[in-house]
Amino acid sequence: xxxxxIIKLSFLLTLALVSCRKxxxxxxxxxxxxxSTYTSQFETVWTGIDQGYLFWERDxxxxxxxxxxxxxxxxxxxxxxxATDDELTQAYKDMVRGLLDHHMYVQVKNLKTxxxxxxxxxxxxxxxxxxxxxxxFDQQVALLSSMPGVTEYRAxxxxxxxxxxxxxxxxxxxxxxxxxxxxxxxxxxxxxxASELAPLRAFYGTGITDGVTNGWAGRDEVxxxxxxxxxNGGGLLADLKPVVASLSTSDIDLGxxxxxxxxxxxxxxxxxxxxxKCPGNHLSGDKKVVVLTDVNSASCSExxxxxxxxxxxxxxxxxxxxxxxxxxxxxxxxxLYSGVFGNYDKLGYYVYxxxxxxxxxxxxxxxxxxxxxxxxxxFDFNALQSGHDNQLExxxxxxxxxx
Amino acid sequence: xxxxxxxxxxxxxxxAGEAFGQDSDTPVDENAFPHNVFPKKAPSHLSVGLFGGFDxxxxxxxxxxxxxxxxxxLSGFTAGLxxxxxxxxxxxxxxxxxxxxxxxxxxxxxxxxxxxxxxSTNNYLSVPVVAxxxxxxxxxxxxxxxGYAGYWLSGHREGQSLSVTYLVTNNQExxxxxxxxxxxxxxxxRFDAGLVYGFSARCTIxxxxxxxxxxxxxxxxxDIHKKYxxxxxxxxxxxxxxxxxxxxxx
Numbered sequence: 258x259x260x261x262x263i264i265k266l267s268f269l270l271t272l273a274l275v276s277c278r279k280x281x282x283x284x285x286x287x288x289x290x291x292x293s294t295y296t297s298q299f300e301t302v303w304t305g306i307d308q309g310y311l312f313w314e315r316d317x318x319x320x321x322x323x324x325x326x327x328x329x330x331x332x333x334x335x336x337x338x339x340a341t342d343d344e345l346t347q348a349y350k351d352m353v354r355g356l357l358d359h360h361m362y363v364q365v366k367n368l369k370t371x372x373x374x375x376x377x378x379x380x381x382x383x384x385x386x387x388x389x390x391x392x393x394f395d396q397q398v399a400l401l402s403s404m405p406g407v408t409e410y411r412a413x414x415x416x417x418x419x420x421x422x423x424x425x426x427x428x429x430x431x432x433x434x435x436x437x438x439x440x441x442x443x444x445x446x447x448x449x450x451a452s453e454l455a456p457l458r459a460f461y462g463t464g465i466t467d468g469v470t471n472g473w474a475g476r477d478e479v480x481x482x483x484x485x486x487x488x489n490g491g492g493l494l495a496d497l498k499p500v501v502a503s504l505s506t507s508d509i510d511l512g513x514x515x516x517x518x519x520x521x522x523x524x525x526x527x528x529x530x531x532x533x534k535c536p537g538n539h540l541s542g543d544k545k546v547v548v549l550t551d552v553n554s555a556s557c558s559e560x561x562x563x564x565x566x567x568x569x570x571x572x573x574x575x576x577x578x579x580x581x582x583x584x585x586x587x588x589x590x591x592x593l594y595s596g597v598f599g600n601y602d603k604l605g606y607y608v609y610x611x612x613x614x615x616x617x618x619x620x621x622x623x624x625x626x627x628x629x630x631x632x633x634x635x636f637d638f639n640a641l642q643s644g645h646d647n648q649l650e651x652x653x654x655x656x657x658x659x660x
Numbered sequence: 661x662x663x664x665x666x667x668x669x670x671x672x673x674x675x676a677g678e679a680f681g682q683d684s685d686t687p688v689d690e691n692a693f694p695h696n697v698f699p700k701k702a703p704s705h706l707s708v709g710l711f712g713g714f715d716x717x718x719x720x721x722x723x724x725x726x727x728x729x730x731x732x733x734l735s736g737f738t739a740g741l742x743x744x745x746x747x748x749x750x751x752x753x754x755x756x757x758x759x760x761x762x763x764x765x766x767x768x769x770x771x772x773x774x775x776x777x778x779x780s781t782n783n784y785l786s787v788p789v790v791a792x793x794x795x796x797x798x799x800x801x802x803x804x805x806x807g808y809a810g811y812w813l814s815g816h817r818e819g820q821s822l823s824v825t826y827l828v829t830n831n832q833e834x835x836x837x838x839x840x841x842x843x844x845x846x847x848x849x850r851f852d853a854g855l856v857y858g859f860s861a862r863c864t865i866x867x868x869x870x871x872x873x874x875x876x877x878x879x880x881x882x883d884i885h886k887k888y889x890x891x892x893x894x895x896x897x898x899x900x901x902x903x904x905x906x907x908x909x910x
Contacts, residue, residue, distance in 0.1 A: 277881050279894040281722030307891060314844070321890050494827045514824040518766070518778065520726055522889050523847040527778065527837040529823035584824055592772050593822065594726050613824050 284308075284520060288590045288598040291605075295334040295345070298365055298606055299327060302599070303352070309595040311583065311611050312357045313522035315622060320522075327352050339369040349376035357625040358610050359383070359581035360556065366605035373601065379580065382625070383552065388576055388635045392488030392553040394418070394438060397646050401434075404646075409473070413437075414453035417445045421456035423473060424653055426480045432656050433473040434649075435460040436485035440492030440557040442466065442500050461503070468503035468538030475538075481545035481656040484561065487575065487648065491556025494584055501561045502533045504546045505571075509533045509564045512617040517595035531615060533564060546571045547652050550628065551636055555579035562628045563617075574652045575634055578627035583611040699749030699797050703868065704909040707746065711756075711874070712739035713903030717782075719764035720896040728770040734779065736761025738901045744792075752792040754804070760784045760878060762897040766819075775832055778819040780841070782897075786810035786878065788856040802860040808878060812850040815841030846888050852897075854881040868909040875902050 287305030292298040303324055313320070330348050334340035340348070345367050353363055359379035367374055383389060398420050402410040406425035413419035419437040426432045435456065446454060446465050454465065460482075462470030469475040474482050482504060502509055513528035540546070548565040550558065550573055559582045565571035589596035589612040596612025616622045634651040641647070654660075715738045723729045740758030747753075762784055768776040790806030818838040825834040843850065858876030865871055878901070883894040 278720075278896055279883065281724070281893045282891055284722075284724030284891065284893070286725040304891070307889065314846075324890075494824065497828050516822055518821075519729065520724060521847070521885065521892050523844055523885075526821040527817045527819070527839050529821050529825065529835065529837045531824050532834070533825070533828055584827075586827065592770055613827075615824060 289604070293368070295331045295340060295368060296328070298368070299331040299348075299352070302349075302363060302365065302606055302608060303327075305590075305598045305608055306353075306356075306610070307522065308520040309517060309590060309593075309598060309610070309612075310356070310358065310522070311517065311595055311614050312622075312624060314525070315624075316355075316357045318355045323352055340367065342367055342370055342372050342374055346374040346376065349374060350381070352376065353378045354381055358583070359579055359625055360583070360585060361608070361610045364601050364607040364609075366601065368605070379625075383579060386552060386577075389552050390636050390638065392551055392636075393638075393641060394488045396641055397487070397649070398436065400641075400644060400646050401436075404649075409459065411456040411459045413456050414449070417441060417449055417453060419453075419456040421459040421473075423479075427657055429478070430480040431473070431476075431478050432481045432483060432653060433460055433479045434483045434485065435474075436487075438489060440489070440494075440496040440500070440561075443493055443495045461499075462538075464538075466499040468499050468536040469540055470538050474504070475540060477542075479544065481547060482540070483547045483549060483649075483652050483656070484565065485549040485649070486554045486558035486561055487549055487551040488553045489555070489558040490553065491558055491581070491584075494557065494560075496557065497533050497560060497564065498536055501564050502535050503539045504565065505535050505568050506539060506541065508535050509567055510618065511560070511563055511567065512615065513620065514613050514615045516593045516613055520594055525614070528616075528620075543570055545656055547656060548573050548575075549648055549652050550575035550578050550630055551648070552576050552627075553579060554628075555581040556584060559623070559628050560584070560615075562630075563623075566628070566631065572632065572655065573628065573630040574632045574655060575630050575648050576636065577629050577633075580623065580625045580627035581611075582623045582628070583615045584613045585609075585611045586613075699794075702746035702749045702752070702909075703864075705746055706910040707742075707744040707870070707907045708910065709742040709744070709870075709872075709905050709907030710740075711742060711758075711872070711903045711905030712737070713874075713901055714738070715761060715899050715901035717762040717764055717897055717899045719762075720898060722893045724893060728768055728773075730767045730769050732765045732767065734763035734765050734781075736763045736781065738903055740786075742905065742907065744907065749797075750794050752794070753789070754792055754806075755789045756787065758786045758788065760786045760810070760899060760901065762878075762899050764897075773822060775820050775835060776822055778817055778821070781816040782841070783813045783815065784810045784852055785813050786852065788876075788878075790856060792860075794862070798864050800862045802862055802872075802874075803858075804860060804874075804876065805857040806855075808852075808854060808856045810852040812843075812848065812852055812884070815843075817841055847885055849882060849884055849886045852880060852882050852884075855879040858901075862907075870907040870909070872905045872907065873902075874905065875900065877901075 290301045356378040362377040409423035411421040422434045424432040457465045460472045462472035511531040514531045515526045518526040559578045590598040599607040601607035634648045637647040716735045719731045738760045742756045744754045762782045766778045788808035790804040794800045794802045820835040860874035862872040878899040880897040
């Protein structure tokens, strides 16, 4: 064969190889898709989780198999022209079952009934823990003012339930106690009345978000502080510095965080240090810091627990927490291509899910697991019925005895 | 899309092929065409060489609706060893062992994340095997084409990322990262292969020693990610390198 024939053949072969790159796929934006069928709702929710879910590196759910298994179910709804709310709820529960994200819930409008249906993968796990219970927040705080030795007591308003109490400690010293229902402190200080903010001011001081100033927590006669996050479902990350890091004497290194960096399941950003800086006004000395947790302590409450656990004088008492340790920001999907997507009112679907993966310094994640207390104390409903908050009493005992 | 570099290269090679096609059994006048431009004999059958230079990588990805993700080319370095086999003066086979960097940068054109970016440095060990056709004697123009196979040895990432710490502090100092890339066996396809082609200018400066300047393209045909999910857009690298070398005729 002449050499120029070889070259011509090579030319054709090369052109064929050049065209060997795969064509890009059609990608649907799950954050802005109008859906008019049960199938398109399912495909949009599935795609949003496929592209934006944060935990595919660790999650064991075979998401492609979920698509193959569930697509016929939703097609059958379209074929018969309707689905009952129960049928649709069950279908979405089957879809998200086993996913690790304990923040997640899926809310979809039933196109036939116009009712909202919900599916929450954590709800397939948390209630089945042998220590699971509802947090009787109101019953527990109702006991505070009458507990033995309480010398100061403040209660906030119903818009931001918050309680402060001062318990007797050792050698005439005091134990400052603070409980609030959600992490909204940096927000509510802007508009709540002085009486509603009284518990926070009693604990931190006049400025509240300035850290520990002239409140009880910083006084020399207080030997320990207890932050009670039982039943606290979380809230604003901005609270962590003034509310929690101010109880430390140094910056708190919790590990690392990352987010998504593309539409591929495993397109992650780099890990960045997760360090909460200690504000200028903080606890001094070696006061004990205790956080009281239960199974319904979630999200910011769990980060708070980890922060306090990392303090040299910090202790977690109570129950293993909910397991929603990875935070999120609303509206994050358009920025991070992960996390919350959809719009229930406009589009008929909404998915609430994390967009920041958080691990400890050994790259261990507690998502779906929760924070294990240093001292376990399981809620005793019978004790509560007889006027005792057994978990708070255990925390006070620990401060007083060191055990 | 028409690849004009490849078309030009093949035009050169076809001219060379047609010229060589005039070869016959008649006695050869080494100073007459075609042997004055397509020398029948090389100084030696084998040559070895070293080369090094700069490269610039284009990361090819369809970002779909993530239109604020802007990938831009980044420069890097390349260096390696070359082994040439020269059965004639105008045709050779060459195998290299080369370190090639395939770097790129990702910026976010997003008003909420103007500071976020990632610069990725990726080190590949590549083994290109190419055919070379030369025109000229002391000063030669060489067209090269072939294929390469390689391995993604290591990577490094630095930049700024939206972090939880930043959400708490609102301080951009808390967004920086600088880390070695952690490979993920499910995601990363470390095998790399594709086409390599280019042009080289070579000059014999003293007996048995050539200097060269070369521009070449590595056109990746392997997705840098494995097909680990059904809706995954492929990613490729196209790398152009300008490299300078020295070769010794054994």
